[in-house]
Amino acid sequence: MLSDSERALARAVLIHGPISRSELTSRLGLSPPSLTRLAKPFLDRGLMVELDDRSDGSIGRPVRPLDVRPGLAHFAGVKITGEALHVVATDVRAGLLAYQEHPLGGRDPKGVAAEIARVVRGLGVDRIAGVGVSLGGAVRDGRVEFAPFLDWTDVPFARLVEAELGVPASIENDLVALAEAERWFGRGAGIPGFVVITIGAGIGYALVVNGQAVHSREAGVGLGGHIPLAASGPVCHAGHRGCAEAMLTSGSIAAQVSAALQRPVDYDEVLRLAAAGDPAATTVVDEAAAALGRLVAMAANLTLQPAAVLAGEGIGLFSLAEDRVRAAVAADRDPRAEPVRLYVDDSGFSAWARGAATVAIQDAVDRIDLDQVEQELLPTPAP
Amino acid sequence: MLSDSERALARAVLIHGPISRSELTSRLGLSPPSLTRLAKPFLDRGLMVELDDRSDGSIGRPVRPLDVRPGLAHFAGVKITGEALHVVATDVRAGLLAYQEHPLGGRDPKGVAAEIARVVRGLGVDRIAGVGVSLGGAVRDGRVEFAPFLDWTDVPFARLVEAELGVPASIENDLVALAEAERWFGRGAGIPGFVVITIGAGIGYALVVNGQAVHSREAGVGLGGHIPLAASGPVCHAGHRGCAEAMLTSGSIAAQVSAALQRPVDYDEVLRLAAAGDPAATTVVDEAAAALGRLVAMAANLTLQPAAVLAGEGIGLFSLAEDRVRAAVAADRDPRAEPVRLYVDDSGFSAWARGAATVAIQDAVDRIDLDQVEQELLPTPAP
DNA sequence: TGAGATAGTTCTAGCACGGAATAAAGACAC
DNA sequence: GTGTCTTTATTCCGTGCTAGAACTATCTCA
Numbered sequence: 155m156l157s158d159s160e161r162a163l164a165r166a167v168l169i170h171g172p173i174s175r176s177e178l179t180s181r182l183g184l185s186p187p188s189l190t191r192l193a194k195p196f197l198d199r200g201l202m203v204e205l206d207d208r209s210d211g212s213i214g215r216p217v218r219p220l221d222v223r224p225g226l227a228h229f230a231g232v233k234i235t236g237e238a239l240h241v242v243a244t245d246v247r248a249g250l251l252a253y254q255e256h257p258l259g260g261r262d263p264k265g266v267a268a269e270i271a272r273v274v275r276g277l278g279v280d281r282i283a284g285v286g287v288s289l290g291g292a293v294r295d296g297r298v299e300f301a302p303f304l305d306w307t308d309v310p311f312a313r314l315v316e317a318e319l320g321v322p323a324s325i326e327n328d329l330v331a332l333a334e335a336e337r338w339f340g341r342g343a344g345i346p347g348f349v350v351i352t353i354g355a356g357i358g359y360a361l362v363v364n365g366q367a368v369h370s371r372e373a374g375v376g377l378g379g380h381i382p383l384a385a386s387g388p389v390c391h392a393g394h395r396g397c398a399e400a401m402l403t404s405g406s407i408a409a410q411v412s413a414a415l416q417r418p419v420d421y422d423e424v425l426r427l428a429a430a431g432d433p434a435a436t437t438v439v440d441e442a443a444a445a446l447g448r449l450v451a452m453a454a455n456l457t458l459q460p461a462a463v464l465a466g467e468g469i470g471l472f473s474l475a476e477d478r479v480r481a482a483v484a485a486d487r488d489p490r491a492e493p494v495r496l497y498v499d500d501s502g503f504s505a506w507a508r509g510a511a512t513v514a515i516q517d518a519v520d521r522i523d524l525d526q527v528e529q530e531l532l533p534t535p536a537p
Numbered sequence: 538m539l540s541d542s543e544r545a546l547a548r549a550v551l552i553h554g555p556i557s558r559s560e561l562t563s564r565l566g567l568s569p570p571s572l573t574r575l576a577k578p579f580l581d582r583g584l585m586v587e588l589d590d591r592s593d594g595s596i597g598r599p600v601r602p603l604d605v606r607p608g609l610a611h612f613a614g615v616k617i618t619g620e621a622l623h624v625v626a627t628d629v630r631a632g633l634l635a636y637q638e639h640p641l642g643g644r645d646p647k648g649v650a651a652e653i654a655r656v657v658r659g660l661g662v663d664r665i666a667g668v669g670v671s672l673g674g675a676v677r678d679g680r681v682e683f684a685p686f687l688d689w690t691d692v693p694f695a696r697l698v699e700a701e702l703g704v705p706a707s708i709e710n711d712l713v714a715l716a717e718a719e720r721w722f723g724r725g726a727g728i729p730g731f732v733v734i735t736i737g738a739g740i741g742y743a744l745v746v747n748g749q750a751v752h753s754r755e756a757g758v759g760l761g762g763h764i765p766l767a768a769s770g771p772v773c774h775a776g777h778r779g780c781a782e783a784m785l786t787s788g789s790i791a792a793q794v795s796a797a798l799q800r801p802v803d804y805d806e807v808l809r810l811a812a813a814g815d816p817a818a819t820t821v822v823d824e825a826a827a828a829l830g831r832l833v834a835m836a837a838n839l840t841l842q843p844a845a846v847l848a849g850e851g852i853g854l855f856s857l858a859e860d861r862v863r864a865a866v867a868a869d870r871d872p873r874a875e876p877v878r879l880y881v882d883d884s885g886f887s888a889w890a891r892g893a894a895t896v897a898i899q900d901a902v903d904r905i906d907l908d909q910v911e912q913e914l915l916p917t918p919a920p
Numbered sequence: 921t922g923a924g925a926t927a928g929t930t931c932t933a934g935c936a937c938g939g940a941a942t943a944a945a946g947a948c949a950c
Numbered sequence: 951g952t953g954t955c956t957t958t959a960t961t962c963c964g965t966g967c968t969a970g971a972a973c974t975a976t977c978t979c980a
Contacts, residue, residue, distance in 0.1 A: 157936075176958060185938045190960055192936095214957025215945045302873075347751075349839075361841055363746040368730075370841040372874055380871065381835060385768045452764060456732075456839045458744055458753040488763065492754060540967075559927055568969045573929055597926025598976045 231511025286514030331509035352466030443475035447482025614894025669897030735849030826858035830865025
């Protein structure tokens with residue numbers, strides 16, 4: 155559909171917000187005439203607008219930055235877990251417009267697709283140009299090859315959702331989707347490479363190198379989860395002592411503190427107790443923070459990427475014990491190496507669904523056909 | 538110099554050996570007419586030749602595979618350690634023509650460059666079209682930013698070698714160079730991503746993802762070296778117990794066995810003793826093999842790459858205890874994940890210098906100017 | 921000996937790109 | 951205010967890369 159240069163322009167304007175043609179020349183490696191030529195059809199068809207950046211005092215002709223037309227389209231993102239649908243509506247830059255959580259009725263693929271359609275329609279957001287779905291498991295070409303939490307094998311789920319909802323659907327592994335979201339619109343924007351680590355009910359791991367997310371079939375399996383992080387420490391259900399799952403999942407942390415206090419406490423309460431100075435909770439949280447730092451350092455060392463984005467619904471741990479995490483990262487990092495830059499995405503559960511929406515947005519950009527833009531988008535012709 | 542398509546053609550022919558135009562169309566995504574057009578200048582100028590692939594029994598017009606002209610040029614590769622120069626001469630595909638090792642006289646950059654020139658000239662290989670140099674440290678744009686073993690800081694070494702030898706010189710970090718060699722001509726050819734782990738006097742680590750070696754400033758520092766691999770075990774000189782350096786370097790392994798046997802033994806003897814069934818040597822070797830497997834598994838897990846190339850002068854350990862290594866890899870790998878494929882480059886020290894030569898070859902390809910091919914290369918014109 | 925298959929070539933039109941010259945629109949000096 | 955300077959963007963046009971269509975080459979097989 156789009157030529158390479160057109161697609162590069164579309165992506166750059168989408169990602170880097172209002173941006174002048176002259177800055178695009180250096181960013182895309184194209185000449186000023188090419189930018190004029192490439193931008194024209196996007197402007198003519200109403201996909202982009204030209205802002206008039208009133209003089210900012212600098213010398214020379216004022217810039218006319220290009221931007222995506224406001225309200226051009228909306229997208230939906232759905233993260234499926236074993237128990238619930240997390241659903242967002244976003245603008246074209248994956249900005250949050252609405253977020254809802256719905257318990258998952260059944261696990262039948264067609265039923266889940268129908269439920270997604272119902273929930274997305276119920277968000278009350280119009281002009282949804284695409285829907286993205288993410289889940290834990292192996293995904294390829296719109297098919298779910300394997301999803302353990304849903305007991306799915308080789309399900310053409312994108313097609314099912316498209317049939318129910320009537321808009322293009324995309325599907326991707328949840329961690330790859332999150333990495334894409336961080337890379338395009340999130341904490342990782344502008345960074346050529348970084349690791350993504352999520353903590354919460356499980357441990358998630360993804361990787362961006364040379365400006366590309368690693369789409370490995372490995373991504374579906376919890377590979378980061380059983381890295382050993384502490385010689386002593388609790389044992390995960392797979393029998394690894396002190397592994398990432400044992401040290402960092404909210405369930406394991408809550409269980410440790412519950413055992414120490416001899417009463418059931420949940421993860422959020424553990425964080426509250428630790429913040430209030432409770433010794434048992436503080437011990438467990440500190441150990442977890444050290445383990446998180448060790449995991450970050452090891453990932454940074456072995457991927458050769460000096461940056462990490464931390465996310466997931468359990469990431470409150472980080473703000474509570476940031477110093478311990480940073481100290482542990484530094485301890486396992488060669489002092490001659492660049493320090494690891496840490497970025498925290500504390501948007502919790504909705505981050506997963508925003509990741510799904512990002513995949514839908516990416517696919518929508520690749521689907522643009524300048525010859526077939528809907529009539530309603532075109533500026534009203536002069537009478 | 539070359540257009541993108543010309544460069545892609547040159548690389549594909551170099552890497553994938555004799556290859557037909559029709560296979561190149563699918564590999565490069567170009568049309569048959571383009572292949573005809575692109576290949577012509579390379580053939581006219583004597584850089585490539587057309588093989589006549591005598592009928593192999595298949596139906597249709599026989600293919601005329603393109604290949605690099607035999608004996609087109611030679612390259613030199615030099616790996617500098619703190620004590621010695623390892624020097625190879627290779628053909629255009631980094632195939633070994635000669636290998637020599639020379640003790641390093643001094644560490645003065647200009648003196649080392651002169652020594653390299655002398656040794657390369659002494660290899661007795663004519664038509665050297667480029668020389669590649671690799672060393673441990675941080676390298677960028679032909680400059681050595683930092684090389685701990687040589688005490689160099691910001692040395693424009695490529696320029697020094699060029700001045701001494703009179704041929705284009707390239708310089709790269711030793712592990713990046715090795716990764717490039719494995720990617721183009723070695724065990725990793727055709728694999729989109731893999732980790733490279735070397736064992737020997739030190740532990741080396743490099744990474745190829747999405748068909749590109751990771752050129753990180755991190756590559757210069759021994760990041761893989763201090764990953765913890767065994768809860769008990771010896772302590773490295775940085776004070777880490779059971780880290781990769783403590784478990785896997787030839788010095789540490791020899792020291793452990795020497796202490797157990799109460800007499801000095803070197804690494805090669807350790808391997809011989811273990812092969813002969815000596816219990817002390819076997820114990821240490823088995824522990825090292827398990828540690829190596831754990832390192833491979835961890836790297837594969839965190840880089841999401843299900844393949845590893847093992848190299849380095851100490852890699853004899855692998856063949857001796859391959860089963861233990863494989864068992865340890867499997868133990869630290871999620872059973873649902875793809876098993877890690879292991880490739881062993883047992884060419885020892887020369888592998889490092891071949892890596893350096895590979896970088897010179899890559900740079901030479903990028904330097905090709907079809908308008909300025911030396912006259913001697915042109916086929917003799919009809920009288 | 922001709923049909924079929926596969927590889928590669930020639931011819932040609934389209935078109936993406938950048939260089940050169942030009943226009944636009946402000947700041948600043950006087 | 952008017953002219954000069956600076957930076958941004960546009961117009962015009964030649965160059966060169968690309969692929970479609972038609973064609974040629976060279977084999978196998980019946």
